[in-house]
Amino acid sequence: xxxxxxxxxxxxxxxxxxxxxxxxxxxxxxxxxxxxxxxxxxxxxxxxxxxxxxxxxxxxxxxxxxxxxxxxxxxxxxxxxxxxxxxxxxxxxxxxxxxxxxxxxxxxxxxxxxxxxxxxxxxxxxxxxxxxxxxxxxxxxxxxxxxxxxxxxxxxxxxxxxxxxxxxxxxxxxxxxxxxxxxxxxxxxxxxxxxxxxxxxxxxxxxxxxxxxxxxxxxxxxxxxxxxxxxxxxxxxxxxxxxxxxxxxxxxxxxxxxxxxxxxxxxxxxxxxxxxxxxxxxxxxxxxxxxxxxxxxxxxxxxxxxxxxxxxxxxxxxxxxxxxxxxxxxxxxxxxxxxxxxxxxxxxxxxxxxxxxxxxxxxxxxxxxxxxxxxxxxxxxxxxxxxxxxxxxxxxxxxxxxxxxxxxxxxxxxxxxxxxxxxxxxxxxxxxxxxxxxxxxxxxxxxxxxxxxxxxxxxxxxxxxxxxxxxxxxxxxxxxx
Numbered sequence: 001x002x003x004x005x006x007x008x009x010x011x012x013x014x015x016x017x018x019x020x021x022x023x024x025x026x027x028x029x030x031x032x033x034x035x036x037x038x039x040x041x042x043x044x045x046x047x048x049x050x051x052x053x054x055x056x057x058x059x060x061x062x063x064x065x066x067x068x069x070x071x072x073x074x075x076x077x078x079x080x081x082x083x084x085x086x087x088x089x090x091x092x093x094x095x096x097x098x099x100x101x102x103x104x105x106x107x108x109x110x111x112x113x114x115x116x117x118x119x120x121x122x123x124x125x126x127x128x129x130x131x132x133x134x135x136x137x138x139x140x141x142x143x144x145x146x147x148x149x150x151x152x153x154x155x156x157x158x159x160x161x162x163x164x165x166x167x168x169x170x171x172x173x174x175x176x177x178x179x180x181x182x183x184x185x186x187x188x189x190x191x192x193x194x195x196x197x198x199x200x201x202x203x204x205x206x207x208x209x210x211x212x213x214x215x216x217x218x219x220x221x222x223x224x225x226x227x228x229x230x231x232x233x234x235x236x237x238x239x240x241x242x243x244x245x246x247x248x249x250x251x252x253x254x255x256x257x258x259x260x261x262x263x264x265x266x267x268x269x270x271x272x273x274x275x276x277x278x279x280x281x282x283x284x285x286x287x288x289x290x291x292x293x294x295x296x297x298x299x300x301x302x303x304x305x306x307x308x309x310x311x312x313x314x315x316x317x318x319x320x321x322x323x324x325x326x327x328x329x330x331x332x333x334x335x336x337x338x339x340x341x342x343x344x345x346x347x348x349x350x351x352x353x354x355x356x357x358x359x360x361x362x363x364x365x366x367x368x369x370x371x372x373x374x375x376x377x378x379x380x381x382x383x384x385x386x387x388x389x390x391x392x393x394x395x396x397x398x399x400x401x402x403x404x405x406x407x408x409x410x411x412x413x414x415x416x417x418x419x420x421x422x423x424x425x426x427x428x429x430x431x432x433x434x435x436x437x438x439x440x441x442x443x444x445x446x447x448x449x450x451x452x453x454x455x456x457x458x459x460x461x462x463x464x465x466x467x468x469x470x471x472x473x474x475x476x477x478x479x480x481x
Contacts, residue, residue: 003050006036023112034060038058041067048079049078049100049395080093082101109356168351173338183208184211190307190329190330191333192270192309193335200267218264219259220266223268224268236256237281238255239252258299264303267306269404275321279325282329284305288302315374342383348448352369359397365403369404369405377413392413460475
């Protein structure tokens with residue numbers, strides 16, 4: 001996409017232009033006043049203009065009016081850069097046809113997301129226009145099909161615009177988001193979310209519950225099935241009645257299903273649910289009612305069930321470690337979140353967002369990702385997916401402070417031995433060397449747990465024994481991971 005940047009602040013305009021061209025891959029022209037911008041637009045075909053509001057000569061608002069006054073200009077998306085003091089003028093710009101505005105100094109994350117939305121918007125509008133032209137010519141033979149496709153593209157434009165903070169940088173994830181929105185509209189459909197660890201299954205579960213624009217106050221109750229003892233699972237899920245067992249509260253206690261009334265119960269790691277509990281969950285899905293442990297009164301339920309797993313439930317059904325009837329009931333509404341290695345086009349977008357986020361949080365100077373570092377990030381397979389990518393960028397901003405993220409900041413990703421990066425040494429008591437900058441001990445502990453789990457192929461008993469902690473203590477740290 002060709003983008004024209006208009007800013008009388010030479011350094012500011014150059015920084016924005018460099019980021020868009022090098023990090024986002026768009027073609028950029030840069031000028032420093034409105035008159036020059038209008039001349040360039042007579043010779044070049046720009047799809048987007050990013051203009052400062054206050055400039056000598058032709059202001060950003062006047063430039064917007066001149067662009068939108070022409071037939072060609074109506075198809076150009078104009079974004080205004082403005083300070084806090086110009087908010088009233090910014091509102092006037094939006095009324096005059098501006099696509100959006102950015103506050104100065106420009107936030108890199110907001111700029112990247114905004115340009116992504118504009119590019120997607122332009123692409124879909126172009127396809128929508130072509131479809132409408134074809135529709136007029138072929139209405140007698142393909143009326144129904146073309147109408148459905150036009151509706152699809154119009155709907156997609158609205159959905160992409162309202163995605164917000166969810167990272168949707170690939171066609172695959174756009175499809176997942178669209179399907180999640182459809183499931184949001186029908187609370188009667190149970191939803192099964194499948195995907196590797198760290199792909200964002202709980203984020204997608206919350207999208208199914210809340211929708212993209214909903215301000216619902218209905219409860220979203222979450223349970224991690226791998227973190228609950230099998231002996232406590234039933235009372236945790238269903239609650240218990242008065243006197244159900246020794247030590248029970250006199251008035252009984254509601255379970256997570258009751259707490260989720262009118263909203264959603266999210267069962268994470270459903271593959272870890274004990275076999276004897278699975279028919280009881282199936283009954284809840286079919287009958288829409290439950291009994292507390294030790295209770296005799298049926299409780300009607302109005303609860304949406306969303307489950308997530310990083311295991312292959314179909315294989316578990318074949319191995320008879322998961323009930324087939326429950327699997328097929330949960331699989332009514334299925335969302336598969338592809339691994340990050342299957343959507344590599346999203347890696348750099350996520351990386352830049354995380355870099356900006358943690359640089360701001362820790363007061364670091366990081367702004368850009370060097371081309372060599374980009375290559376490392378794109379070539380790595382990311383077995384921990386988005387969570388691992390996020391932790392990698394956080395680690396780099398914790399240990400270093402530079403304008404650019406460079407290969408030496410993330411060199412551990414290229415190590416031949418994935419467990420011990422080049423130059424690193426095992427943790428040996430009495431020979432530990434602390435970094436010069438601040439050290440977050442909890443982050444270090446969680447990284448030790450993660451690597452120990454990988455060392456023993458996620459065998460929790462061996463990992464706990466290796467670390468010298470109990471399985472329950474290991475589960476607690478895994479929840480944090």
